[in-house]
Amino acid sequence: MPSLDLTGLDPVDLQALRLGAQVMGYRAGLAERPRVVLFFTALRVGVDVELARRGRPAETMPPVALPPHVPAGVTSEAMPAGDRRLAEEYLGILAANDRLSPAVREACIDLRTSLDAEPPEDPSRRL
Numbered sequence: 679m680p681s682l683d684l685t686g687l688d689p690v691d692l693q694a695l696r697l698g699a700q701v702m703g704y705r706a707g708l709a710e711r712p713r714v715v716l717f718f719t720a721l722r723v724g725v726d727v728e729l730a731r732r733g734r735p736a737e738t739m740p741p742v743a744l745p746p747h748v749p750a751g752v753t754s755e756a757m758p759a760g761d762r763r764l765a766e767e768y769l770g771i772l773a774a775n776d777r778l779s780p781a782v783r784e785a786c787i788d789l790r791t792s793l794d795a796e797p798p799e800d801p802s803r804r805l
Contacts, residue, residue, distance in 0.1 A: 682721075682724065682785060682788065682789050682792075684724065684725065684728040684785070685728070686781065687728075687781050687782065687785060688781070689729065689732070690779075691779050691781050691782045691785075692725050692728060692729055693725075693729075694778055694779065694782050695721070695725050695772075695782050695785060695786075696722050696725040696726065696729075698772045698775075698778070698782070698786070699718045699719075699721040699722040699725065700718070700722055702718045702768040702769075702771070702772065703715050703717075703718030703719050703722065705768065706718060706764065706765075706768070709764065711761055711764055713757045713758070713761045714757070714761050714764050714765050714768070717757065717761075717765050718765070718768070721789075762793055762794075765793055766790050766793050766794060769786045769787075769789055769790035769793070770786075770790060772786040773786040773787045773790065
């Protein structure tokens with residue numbers, strides 16, 4: 679599972695990343711891609727967790743593992759290659775948005791890179 683260290687983002691950047699994840703999750707829902715929806719939901723929840731934990735010292739906050747939870751009916755197996763490509767595409771859209779801060783764009787690039795490094799899915803494992 680990819681992970682993302684959110685500790686370097688300020689609260690405004692976290693809110694921007696959260697909104698971007700919400701929008702991209704909605705787009706994935708319209709495309710009927712439940713695993714991509716799960717990915718962006720997990721990112722949004724991870725940002726929520728980070729915002730809630732900001733009162734703790736940074737050294738006690740591990741990177742957020744994605745996805746931190748699995749909704750009913752969706753397995754935690756690796757996304758099929760097509761879903762992973764769609765998630766990468768959506769992260770690329772966020773990374774290219776010059777209205778987002780450099781820190782948020784860099785976080786999207788890092789997450790996209792970690793998705794790209796995920797091993798390809800075994801075709802015998804499907805939803």
